[in-house]
Amino acid sequence: MSVHKAWAAGIAAAVALGMAACSPGSGSTDKSDAPSAVSTDVAAAGNVTLKLTDFWGAAEGEWIKQVVADFQKKYPNVTIQRTTEDWGQLNSTLNLQLQDDGGPDLATANNGWQSLGTLAKGGLVRNLDAYAKAYGWDKDVPTTIARQNKFSTDFKTMGSGSWFATPMARTSLIGLYYNADKLKTLGIEPPTSLADLEADAAKAKAAGEVPFQYGSLDGSTSMVLGLQAMLADKKKLNDYIYDNPSVKATDVAMTDAVQLTKKWADAGYFPQHFEGIDYQTAVANFVGGKGVFRWEYTGSLGLNAQQQGHFGYVQLPQQAGSGTVGVGAAPGAMVISSKSKHPDVAAAFLDYLMSPEAGQAGVDRGLVPAMSPNAKVPAASLSLTGESKAAATLDAGDGYVPYFDWSSPTMLDTLGQNLQLVFAGKMTADKFTAAVDKDRDTFLAGQS
Amino acid sequence: MPATVTGTPASARETRPAPATDVRRRSMRRRTRWIGLAFAALPLGVYAIVVLVPLAQSVQYSFYKWDGVSASTWVGFDNYVSFVTDPVLRSTLGHVLVLIGFFALLPIILGLLSAALLTRAKQPGMAVYRWIFFLPQVMTTVVIALVFKRIYAPDGPLNEALRAVGLDSLARTWLGDFTWALPALGLIGTWVTFGFCMVLFISGTSAIAPELYEAARMDGAGPVREFFAVTLPGLRGQLAIALTLTITAALRTFDLVWITTHGGPGTSTLTPAVALYKAAFQNPQVGLAAAIGVVMAALCLVIAVVITRVSERD
Numbered sequence: 001m002s003v004h005k006a007w008a009a010g011i012a013a014a015v016a017l018g019m020a021a022c023s024p025g026s027g028s029t030d031k032s033d034a035p036s037a038v039s040t041d042v043a044a045a046g047n048v049t050l051k052l053t054d055f056w057g058a059a060e061g062e063w064i065k066q067v068v069a070d071f072q073k074k075y076p077n078v079t080i081q082r083t084t085e086d087w088g089q090l091n092s093t094l095n096l097q098l099q100d101d102g103g104p105d106l107a108t109a110n111n112g113w114q115s116l117g118t119l120a121k122g123g124l125v126r127n128l129d130a131y132a133k134a135y136g137w138d139k140d141v142p143t144t145i146a147r148q149n150k151f152s153t154d155f156k157t158m159g160s161g162s163w164f165a166t167p168m169a170r171t172s173l174i175g176l177y178y179n180a181d182k183l184k185t186l187g188i189e190p191p192t193s194l195a196d197l198e199a200d201a202a203k204a205k206a207a208g209e210v211p212f213q214y215g216s217l218d219g220s221t222s223m224v225l226g227l228q229a230m231l232a233d234k235k236k237l238n239d240y241i242y243d244n245p246s247v248k249a250t251d252v253a254m255t256d257a258v259q260l261t262k263k264w265a266d267a268g269y270f271p272q273h274f275e276g277i278d279y280q281t282a283v284a285n286f287v288g289g290k291g292v293f294r295w296e297y298t299g300s301l302g303l304n305a306q307q308q309g310h311f312g313y314v315q316l317p318q319q320a321g322s323g324t325v326g327v328g329a330a331p332g333a334m335v336i337s338s339k340s341k342h343p344d345v346a347a348a349f350l351d352y353l354m355s356p357e358a359g360q361a362g363v364d365r366g367l368v369p370a371m372s373p374n375a376k377v378p379a380a381s382l383s384l385t386g387e388s389k390a391a392a393t394l395d396a397g398d399g400y401v402p403y404f405d406w407s408s409p410t411m412l413d414t415l416g417q418n419l420q421l422v423f424a425g426k427m428t429a430d431k432f433t434a435a436v437d438k439d440r441d442t443f444l445a446g447q448s
Numbered sequence: 449m450p451a452t453v454t455g456t457p458a459s460a461r462e463t464r465p466a467p468a469t470d471v472r473r474r475s476m477r478r479r480t481r482w483i484g485l486a487f488a489a490l491p492l493g494v495y496a497i498v499v500l501v502p503l504a505q506s507v508q509y510s511f512y513k514w515d516g517v518s519a520s521t522w523v524g525f526d527n528y529v530s531f532v533t534d535p536v537l538r539s540t541l542g543h544v545l546v547l548i549g550f551f552a553l554l555p556i557i558l559g560l561l562s563a564a565l566l567t568r569a570k571q572p573g574m575a576v577y578r579w580i581f582f583l584p585q586v587m588t589t590v591v592i593a594l595v596f597k598r599i600y601a602p603d604g605p606l607n608e609a610l611r612a613v614g615l616d617s618l619a620r621t622w623l624g625d626f627t628w629a630l631p632a633l634g635l636i637g638t639w640v641t642f643g644f645c646m647v648l649f650i651s652g653t654s655a656i657a658p659e660l661y662e663a664a665r666m667d668g669a670g671p672v673r674e675f676f677a678v679t680l681p682g683l684r685g686q687l688a689i690a691l692t693l694t695i696t697a698a699l700r701t702f703d704l705v706w707i708t709t710h711g712g713p714g715t716s717t718l719t720p721a722v723a724l725y726k727a728a729f730q731n732p733q734v735g736l737a738a739a740i741g742v743v744m745a746a747l748c749l750v751i752a753v754v755i756t757r758v759s760e761r762d
Binding site for chain 2: 023024091092095113114118119121122123124155216217218219272273274275276277278281409410413416417418420421424426446
């Protein structure tokens with residue numbers, strides 16, 4: 001009995017101690033103001049060592065290694081120590097790493113409220129406005145990409161205000177991949193419009209092919225988001241995702257995109273039993289030659305040099321004939337830690353990441369370049385040719401919309417879960433749209 | 449019990465000739481106690497740092513709305529309230545109840561049955577069977593989940609087998625089906641814990657005095673009567689252990705769900721642990737995650753205490 005009492009007392013004491021301590025998060029709320037005097041002279045900075053933590057592996061890992069080496073060659077006084085962690089691992093620990101005095105100077109964050117917004121609000125990453133001015137980023141970076149890295153300094157709005165991260169000379173888009181060999185066999189040209197695509201899908205179905213390779217077991221949403229970008233008004237869609245409460249999900253073609261997806265599912269355009277197929281299996285099936293089309297994020301198919309000649313990519317124009325709009329963002333938001341002792345040099349590296357040299361280094365490794373209109377793409381790579389063309393079109397027409405799930409931290413789950421309900425006939429497209437609004441509005445209500 | 453039995457009678461102490469030894473003994477006893485505490489101090493300190501302090505912190509966080517980085521706001525019991533009022537979060541408790549059926553009740557019933565059958569007649573190669581059934585217990589959940597994901601796949605072995613015997617109508621996308629995903633996951637749990645329960649019960653029955661069985665048989669008890677009159681009461685301790693471990697395992701289910709369905713389709717397989725992970729590491733709602741964790745920890749504790757109390761009652 002006395003043992004129990006001692007335990008109870010111990011736990012009570014521990015709890016009381018915890019309660020008495022300051023409330024969580026109160027230690028790191030010092031806001032970072034934009035430094036007034038910044039220097040772009042890297043050579044004059046003396047010997048500087050910067051720590052970079054990123055989530056890039058495979059070809060992207062090779063790319064960053066190359067860019068780091070090039071930068072060090074340009075500025076022999078700078079050493080960049082690179083660490084890499086997998087995407088999920090870095091996303092869930094970056095806030096802790098940036099609070100550590102020995103943490104990274106530079107890191108890749110994820111855009112949106114979950115990662116970048118939280119870090120900026122917590123004062124863990126630097127306000128980069130002074131550097132944006134010094135390097136002319138506002139002029140060089142397409143507005144629709146620049147917005148993705150901005151937050152208002154009261155941290156109530158995303159998509160405007162101060163720079164807290166920078167993109168790079170690479171991009172990641174959602175678009176339509178096609179199996180070029182199958183198109184040839186079916187006797188059809190790559191589609192140039194949504195109507196084209198629907199006709200091609202019907203033709204493929206009639207020929208006994210799977211028109212769209214897709215699996216919804218883990219709630220894959222790239223198809224719906226890809227379609228939405230073709231159906232919605234660009235400005236409204238941007239505004240919705242940047243949390244303008246006056247724009248509703250019905251204004252951004254959410255219902256239409258879901259309806260069209262469901263129509264295709266009912267028409268048998270997806271593989272049999274696609275509800276039980278997970279993302280990895282669907283990707284492997286498509287690359288392995290099952291299915292004619294696939295909506296996918298660029299770079300996610302993992303095509304090797306030989307396969308790149310057999311798969312094409314198109315960014316279909318908007319249905320309303322209002323140019324080309326695509327879901328796209330830099331594959332990472334580069335931040336500078338508030339604890340970094342050499343922000344000037346770090347900013348110079350961020351600027352270098354946006355240079356055409358960095359873009360070309362990406363192309364050389366099969367990655368999609370951005371802000372590098374003169375990048376030389378190997379003609380043998382059909383997919384990279386299509387992807388680069390799409391990026392150039394979107395860059396020129398300022399046609400990017402951000403990933404829809406940036407609108408709230410729980411949005412990706414909401415989209416995936418409810419899409420599964422729609423496929424099972426347990427939810428209508430209207431209800432889906434209402435659920436999307438509810439998710440975002442709940443989040444916005446909690447923000448204020 | 450009378451108190452005098454434990455202490456030395458007063459008269460005996462008075463007759464003791466040398467009080468010096470008494471003092472020495474007492475000081476020695478005191479010293480051993482201090483030495484004991486000193487030995488325990490390090491593990492206790494470690495325990496406090498890795499268990500008690502985080503526990504207290506979790507309780508503290510659960511009263512705040514906090515994104516994990518910036519300043520937090522005190523919200524009282526709001527996080528706990530939303531755990532029970534939010535329809536999706538509340539549904540996770542229902543899912544856990546179903547999982548308890550598959551993780552705890554079903555394996556225990558099957559384990560008892562197989563233990564009763566296996567101990568009645570000694571067969572050659574028993575150890576091999578035991579080893580085979582126990583195997584899932586020593587396998588990593590991640591491996592098990594990946595294997596079953598393959599088994600349940602649309603063109604996986606289970607559906608192929610059903611089709612091969614003409615049961616095409618039963619073949620389905622097990623993990624993508626709103627009705628079947630949760631039971632399909634539950635059966636994985638049954639498969640994992642069944643062997644453990646069986647081995648536990650077999651060792652338990654071997655500890656029951658054979659005389660009891662003889663007596664039961666002489667009284668004319670059949671195998672069924674024998675099971676309920678002798679085996680089951682004799683296994684009370686093992687039952688308590690099996691129930692505690694399997695129920696807490698069901699309450700904590702994370703990796704199985706995370707790897708196979710991510711909580712889908714819809715939210716039909718979402719468990720509190722998965723909801724906790726999403727809140728803590730994917731969406732900046734650390735307070736809510738802490739509240740879920742605290743509730744689940746309290747539930748585990750209550751269940752463990754109730755089971756121990758009930759099993760120890762005469």
